Amino acid sequence: QKEVEQNSGPLSVPEGAIASLNCTYSDRVSQSFFWYRQYSGKSPELIMSIYSNGDKEDGRFTAQLNKASQYVSLLIRDSQPSDSATYLCAGEKISGYALNFGKGTSLLVTP
Amino acid sequence: KAGVTQTPRYLIKTRGQQVTLSCSPISGHRSVSWYQQTPGQGLQFLFEYFSETQRNKGNFPGRFSGRQFSNSRSEMNVSTLELGDSALYLCASSLGQGPRANEQFFGPGTRLTVL
Numbered sequence: 001q002k003e004v005e006q007n008s009g010p011l012s013v014p015e016g017a018i019a020s021l022n023c024t025y026s027d028r029v030s031q032s033f034f035w036y037r038q039y040s041g042k043s044p045e046l047i048m049s050i051y052s053n054g055d056k057e058d059g060r061f062t063a064q065l066n067k068a069s070q071y072v073s074l075l076i077r078d079s080q081p082s083d084s085a086t087y088l089c090a091g092e093k094i095s096g097y098a099l100n101f102g103k104g105t106s107l108l109v110t111p
Numbered sequence: 112k113a114g115v116t117q118t119p120r121y122l123i124k125t126r127g128q129q130v131t132l133s134c135s136p137i138s139g140h141r142s143v144s145w146y147q148q149t150p151g152q153g154l155q156f157l158f159e160y161f162s163e164t165q166r167n168k169g170n171f172p173g174r175f176s177g178r179q180f181s182n183s184r185s186e187m188n189v190s191t192l193e194l195g196d197s198a199l200y201l202c203a204s205s206l207g208q209g210p211r212a213n214e215q216f217f218g219p220g221t222r223l224t225v226l
Contacts, residue, residue, distance in 0.1 A: 032213055043201055043217040044154070051210075088154065092213050097166040098144060099213060103153035 003028045004091050006102035014110055019076040021105050023089030026070070029100055032092040033072045035063060038104065039085045048074060079109045112137055115204050115218035123224045129190040132221045134202035136183050142207025143185040144215060145177055148199040160185055161207040189223075197225045 006023050013019045025033075032051050036044035050056045050063040050072065062075040072091075076083055086104040093100055116135045124130050136143050145157040156169040160179035177187040183204075189196055199222050203215035 034214065036217075043220050046214060046216060049211070049214050093156075093167065095167055097142070097159045097161065097207070097213070098156050098169070099215060100156070101146075101154040 002026070002102075003093070003100040004089055004102040006087075006089050006105045008103060009106040010108050011105055012108045012110060013079050015079060015081060017079050017109075019079045019083065019107055019109070021074040021076075021087050021089075021107065023072045023074075023102055024070055025072065025091045025100075028094050029091035030094050030096075031065075031067060033063070033065060034090045034099065035061075035072075035074045036088040036090060036101075037083075037085045038088060044088055076107075079107075081109050081111055083107060084109050112139075115202060115216055117200075117202055117218040117221050119221060120219065121222045121224075123226065124192050125226050126192055126194060128192050129188060130192060130223060131186055131188045132200055132202075132223075134185045134187075134204075134218055136185070136202075136204030137216055140204035140206055140216075141183050142205045142212070143179055143183065144203045144205070145185070145187050146201045146203065147171075148201055148220070149197075154201070157187065192225045194225050197223060199223075 035048040038044045048063040050065045056063045060077045064073045088104045089102040090099040142161045144159040159167045179185045199220045201220045203217045205215045
């Protein structure tokens, strides 16, 4: 099993809907997780970090961490066409000081 | 605060040559990580430096090396370039210690093309 896995998508949602992005991780990844957004031709941008079990909300974004099931999710409420991008999930390596990235999920928000 | 900067932004080299990429972190950040991004493999970790010391290294051949200077700026070097080294090379900076040690902020990247 890869350290961090994501469905590549594309995930298509209509404007105004909730987009749900998911990520699973292995035992080789510790309990710190990050969501990055990457627009085509640009570098990744950090949008959320989550360190403890449960939910963390920031504006239209909610990150969820479930340690028992080893998954992390990102919810985007009131999705906008400008949210169309690739979303990368990352977890801190057990060895420390480095992140393992999933391959990303492509999100398309249609007007 | 100024963001992470990388130079050059684009490079074209031929097989067998070597290349040096530079990264300047966000002011106050002492950790710099390097990644290779390709369409097939995604983002792959190369190495991480903190206070001029390499703390972690990914699974890349010894042709890939790096260093960090006392002002936290970092360089990575790739020797004997191969066609497969064509990729976007990204550096990311972070505090490197404390509760938010690994919140990494990426630079714009260097697009390397090997012919």
